[in-house]
Amino acid sequence: MASSESLLLVSSQQDSFSDSSSNSISETVRRRPIKVYFAVCSGFLLVALYVAFVVTDGSTPKNGTNDETMAETRARLAGVSEKRVWNVFDDRNGEAFAWNNTMLSWQRTAFHFQPEKNWMNDPNGPLFYKGWYHFFYQYNPNAAVWGDIVWGHAVSKDLIHWLHLPFAMVPDRWYDANGVWTGSATFLDDGSIVMLYTGSTVNFVQVQNLAYPEDPNDPLLLKWTKFSGNPVLEPPPGIGAKDFRDPTTAWKTSAGKWRITIGSKVNRTGISLVYDTVDFKTYEKHDILLHQVPNTGMWECVDFYPVSKTKHHGLDTSVNGPDVKHIVKASMDDTRIDHYAIGTYHDSNGTWVPDNPSIDVGISTGLRYDYGKFYASKTFYDQHKERRILWGWIGESDSEAADVQKGWSSVQGVPRTVLLDTKTGKNLIQWPVKEIKSLRLTSRKFQKKVRPGTVVPVDVGPASQLDIEAEFKIKKDDLEVIFGDDSVEDDKEFSCGSSGGATVRGALGPFGFSVLADESLSEQTPVYFYVTKGKDSKLKTFFCTDTSRSTMANDVVKPVYGSFVPVLKREKLTMRILVDHSIVEAFGQGGRTCITSRVYPTKAIYGAAKLFLFNNAIDATVEASFKVWQMNSAFIRPYSTADDLGGSSST
Amino acid sequence: MKKMVVVMVMMLVMVSEASMIEQTCKETPDFNLCVSLLDSDPRGSSADTSGLALILVDKIKGLATKTLNEINYLYKKRPELKQALDECSRRYKTILKADVPEAIEAISKGVPKFGEDGVIDAGVEAAVCEGEFKGKSPLTSLTKSMQKISNVTRAIVRMLL
Numbered sequence A: 001m002a003s004s005e006s007l008l009l010v011s012s013q014q015d016s017f018s019d020s021s022s023n024s025i026s027e028t029v030r031r032r033p034i035k036v037y038f039a040v041c042s043g044f045l046l047v048a049l050y051v052a053f054v055v056t057d058g059s060t061p062k063n064g065t066n067d068e069t070m071a072e073t074r075a076r077l078a079g080v081s082e083k084r085v086w087n088v089f090d091d092r093n094g095e096a097f098a099w100n101n102t103m104l105s106w107q108r109t110a111f112h113f114q115p116e117k118n119w120m121n122d123p124n125g126p127l128f129y130k131g132w133y134h135f136f137y138q139y140n141p142n143a144a145v146w147g148d149i150v151w152g153h154a155v156s157k158d159l160i161h162w163l164h165l166p167f168a169m170v171p172d173r174w175y176d177a178n179g180v181w182t183g184s185a186t187f188l189d190d191g192s193i194v195m196l197y198t199g200s201t202v203n204f205v206q207v208q209n210l211a212y213p214e215d216p217n218d219p220l221l222l223k224w225t226k227f228s229g230n231p232v233l234e235p236p237p238g239i240g241a242k243d244f245r246d247p248t249t250a251w252k253t254s255a256g257k258w259r260i261t262i263g264s265k266v267n268r269t270g271i272s273l274v275y276d277t278v279d280f281k282t283y284e285k286h287d288i289l290l291h292q293v294p295n296t297g298m299w300e301c302v303d304f305y306p307v308s309k310t311k312h313h314g315l316d317t318s319v320n321g322p323d324v325k326h327i328v329k330a331s332m333d334d335t336r337i338d339h340y341a342i343g344t345y346h347d348s349n350g351t352w353v354p355d356n357p358s359i360d361v362g363i364s365t366g367l368r369y370d371y372g373k374f375y376a377s378k379t380f381y382d383q384h385k386e387r388r389i390l391w392g393w394i395g396e397s398d399s400e401a402a403d404v405q406k407g408w409s410s411v412q413g414v415p416r417t418v419l420l421d422t423k424t425g426k427n428l429i430q431w432p433v434k435e436i437k438s439l440r441l442t443s444r445k446f447q448k449k450v451r452p453g454t455v456v457p458v459d460v461g462p463a464s465q466l467d468i469e470a471e472f473k474i475k476k477d478d479l480e481v482i483f484g485d486d487s488v489e490d491d492k493e494f495s496c497g498s499s500g501g502a503t504v505r506g507a508l509g510p511f512g513f514s515v516l517a518d519e520s521l522s523e524q525t526p527v528y529f530y531v532t533k534g535k536d537s538k539l540k541t542f543f544c545t546d547t548s549r550s551t552m553a554n555d556v557v558k559p560v561y562g563s564f565v566p567v568l569k570r571e572k573l574t575m576r577i578l579v580d581h582s583i584v585e586a587f588g589q590g591g592r593t594c595i596t597s598r599v600y601p602t603k604a605i606y607g608a609a610k611l612f613l614f615n616n617a618i619d620a621t622v623e624a625s626f627k628v629w630q631m632n633s634a635f636i637r638p639y640s641t642a643d644d645l646g647g648s649s650s651t
Numbered sequence B: 001m002k003k004m005v006v007v008m009v010m011m012l013v014m015v016s017e018a019s020m021i022e023q024t025c026k027e028t029p030d031f032n033l034c035v036s037l038l039d040s041d042p043r044g045s046s047a048d049t050s051g052l053a054l055i056l057v058d059k060i061k062g063l064a065t066k067t068l069n070e071i072n073y074l075y076k077k078r079p080e081l082k083q084a085l086d087e088c089s090r091r092y093k094t095i096l097k098a099d100v101p102e103a104i105e106a107i108s109k110g111v112p113k114f115g116e117d118g119v120i121d122a123g124v125e126a127a128v129c130e131g132e133f134k135g136k137s138p139l140t141s142l143t144k145s146m147q148k149i150s151n152v153t154r155a156i157v158r159m160l161l
Helices: A002-010 A012-029 A032-057 A067-078 A080-084 A101-106 A400-406 A434-439 A476-484 B002-026 B031-039 B049-077 B079-109 B112-131 B140-158
Strands: A118-129 A132-140 A150-156 A162-169 A180-187 A193-200 A206-213 A224-226 A258-266 A269-277 A283-285 A291-293 A299-308 A324-332 A337-346 A351-354 A375-382 A387-394 A416-420 A428-432 A440-450 A454-458 A465-474 A508-517 A525-533 A539-546 A560-564 A573-580 A583-588 A593-598 A610-615 A622-631
Touching: A101 A400, A118 A150, A118 A193, A118 A375, A118 A387, A132 A162, A162 A224, A180 A206, A180 A375, A269 A299, A269 A324, A291 A351, A299 A337, A299 A375, A299 A416, A324 A351, A324 A375, A337 A375, A387 A593, A400 B079, A400 B112, A428 A583, A434 A440, A434 A465, A440 A454, A440 A610, A465 A476, A465 A508, A508 A539, A508 A573, A525 A573, A525 A583, A539 A583, A539 A593, A560 A593, A573 A622, A610 A622, B002 B031, B002 B049, B031 B049, B031 B140, B049 B079, B049 B112, B049 B140, B079 B112, B079 B140, B112 B140
Parallel strands: A118 A180
Antiparallel strands: A118 A132, A132 A150, A150 A162, A180 A193, A193 A206, A206 A224, A258 A269, A258 A299, A269 A283, A269 A291, A299 A324, A324 A337, A337 A351, A375 A387, A387 A416, A416 A428, A440 A622, A454 A610, A465 A573, A465 A622, A508 A525, A508 A610, A525 A539, A539 A560, A573 A583, A583 A593
């Protein structure tokens, strides 16, 4: 029968059923009226099946909209697919490569925070208390990949020289048995500390828990007590049990209550939930969200804080007023990018509105703390020096086999101060904390004129631990020629990521430094400016780091990172680069555009690592004046009682 | 008549269950591979997206084990390939000891991005192993298979983000 055959075509799993149906069909065929009735019913079934397939054809399993395509577009725009596209089958047709211990042990950093071994991810609960900076972090005690997460702990007098302490918290309760995840600290009015953190329960539900120091008189805050009434927050109605994590530091409302926000998602809309509390034990959930942005996916590690419009120091999280803007930041689960936006906070109803909705939180063309590898970041107010400090997790860009072989994975970025850029008013400025200068050893000063198409070796001795501060000027005559020259085309839609890297020459760029380069430049990591001539003959500057030739290894992700950098009238082009073995942190225009990269050279290591200055522009000669310091190690090690004998430091 | 309605309802139900796998697999780079892997697993017909991802991670685990066995066999059969086999062994052990457990834990606990990392890495390790033989690999079909399964699994894990 025609109808049963077409039913058979729909799915092979139907075989048993079609057999029984054809039996009943053949029985009923003999009775004419039933045959007609059956034909009608089969017809309806076919229509129903047809409708079912057509209706569900364009949708994802999660919801009815075209989100999968949008996710792909978003991913492509953000460069995620590019970062992960990797094909040794096409690439160099099978070059055999293996990591050896010499190469791998070079990769460990000298002055970036990292535990002695194994995996680390998000920074947690950073704070300053009784003379010590405290840093907690997501840690796997058992492997060099994510899993079995506990809270690691370390202290420092100066945010640079860290001393490892025992774990602060481990999964020893039903409400965090499957993970003691990310959280934040709040100082109460009496100076005591409360910690809110996400626990993954025995049933894999994400809940928020309260903890506090067992002994407030212990400056090392070694032991932490979990509140007996945990969890204090469970996923509310309408929120997925696994979409509720990373509570923020609390701030005071004008009504005198404490307020926190927690990121989540509803379908593909990233959201930030708001709760008020007086005791951190019971909470009132707001009906209105702090903010939401469609098509941005899950918001992790939300951060919310005030910045001064005029002053150059940080603000306590509870500060509000006319001189203040508020930052909303979120880590986008989809793209692994930390985005932020500047806006206005309305305390009366706990909402926030961006100054520029076209670059709202999570929009791919919006602002990022860092245009390289940088995620799950978190700020805290350092009341000791009145500054807001930013921590960011810097994961690896190599293979997990290499991580397992070398025995560790991930570092933290050098802590940065964060301020509103009072000159542009439209972006934040980040800069490595000044305490890092205590690591500077010998230095050399240089002044060099670099003609188009030249690479100049810079003799600084060892080149794996450097601090470089540089100023660049494009020769005025060259600029004038280029401005007047119609044959020099407007650079349409330049972007670091799609530019092809530092070998692609333009009229006015690229020029900068090649770090971690070997003598023959077979491995190198250029950090550079690329100046373009815009539509209205205005110059537009980009700041990039090209890791595509950073290593011969074939199991490493090697993108070209970077972004547009605002350069105001009469400003020279400035950059700062911190080189620390397998991490390069680059800061353009005083920290307007920051790029963190992970690089894994196989040859440009130890004594073979060199520094070069280059100018790959076609037309412009560039004048570079710069200073390069050798950087000492921070000697990050386990705490011993000998470390406490100096009293508190005054930096 | 009653029998007919029951049969029709059951057919509709069966068709819509199969279409969960088909719907999901449509959004992956290799529909046929995806469907054949999931259909062949008894858990497939009643799994949600997380469950489907975990089934595929299990397939990655199985394929890695199978490949390691083949590598061990090749040590005896093709001793001249020892260096390449050593590196492959290291890479595939990483898949079993690091990538798979990481993916299982992350997907089960609702932090799928770490699962994505593990799954992507399985494909990377397979490709690196393949490259060790400079074009004359005795493991090509196995490593290619791992790359394909990794791509499909990754697409499904991304649906959880």
